[in-house]
Amino acid sequence: MVQPRFVRPTKSSPSSNSGESNSSNLYVANCGPAVGLSHDAIAAVFAAYGKVNGVYAADDSGVRIIISFADPCSAKSALEALNGRPCPDLKGRSLHIRYSVLQLPSEVNDCVPVSLVDSELNIPGLFLLPDFVSVEEEQQLLAAVDARPWIGLAKRRVQHYGYEFCYGTRNVDTKKRLGELPSFVSPILERMSLFPNFDINSASLDLDQLTVNEYPSGVGLSPHIDTHSAFEDCIFSLSLAGPCIMEFRRYSVSTWKASSADAEKSGDSSCIRKALYLPPRSMLLLSGEARYAWNHYIPHHKVGKVKEKAIRRSSRRVSFTLRKVRNLPCRCKYPQYCDSQQQM
Ligand SMILES: O=C(O)CCC(=O)C(=O)O
């Protein structure tokens, strides 16, 4: 079954009025499977306010969920009773609750024209190299990760090497080094200098963190900027097994907190949108402006349109995201998106 998609009501949305809403859906932060609270346990608490149609993961964090009530009055009562207070039946956790609205399929599918080459996007610091690995190397890399244990998230599977990536904080624990990167990525690391115009400081090329993502068809990734304080300038992503469309969004009004999908949900800031087709075996590099100021996003679609042709996602796409963990605060030129440079 396709999971419904929800967004927070915008200020101009007809369903919202000065923070009030007639939505029957609530966005609830600070509870979920990642803190030992099952969707059933959460549903039981909210059911005290009316019929609950469903509980859904709001994102991959495991601590943000959507409660869908049958009736808006139930949502209102639950919000008023539970928001901002410790909930004894949910391990005493304080719930942060807002209204959420169901996104219509037409809104989900409003796609931007998709480019096949990086230069067409005109985003400084974004590069795509097709055929970065051969078909044989692709098979070997897939076999190597398939021989190792996967970690199951709500909609996709992941593996972490070098340092573990924590989805709740979107950061790494620098004290928990898992070890060297596995030897199967060594040939890729040696090839990074193939990127043209490659005058980036070499410290950020000493890559020490690898996240392997396996996306089933139709599964994407919420818009985000990789946390500035977590990783250095260069972020590489190798696509294997299947293609995807990656969208890039630059929001005119944004804060670093907005990068964890909030920018998309808040709806109160306009953005420039561009999209690029990532074929299997290609390597993407996000650096400079592309890395620090643009959200990247993989739409949750099974079929995308590329140059008027429908492109069907294959049964899986596996990506290798290679980054360098940052040990000192970020000093980039984009303080509005930078958690290291926030004014208190
Ligand atoms: O799958 C990809 O290519 C991108 C993954 C990504 O953006 C991330 O792990 O932060």
Ligand SMILES: [Fe+2]
């Ligand atoms: Fe990312």
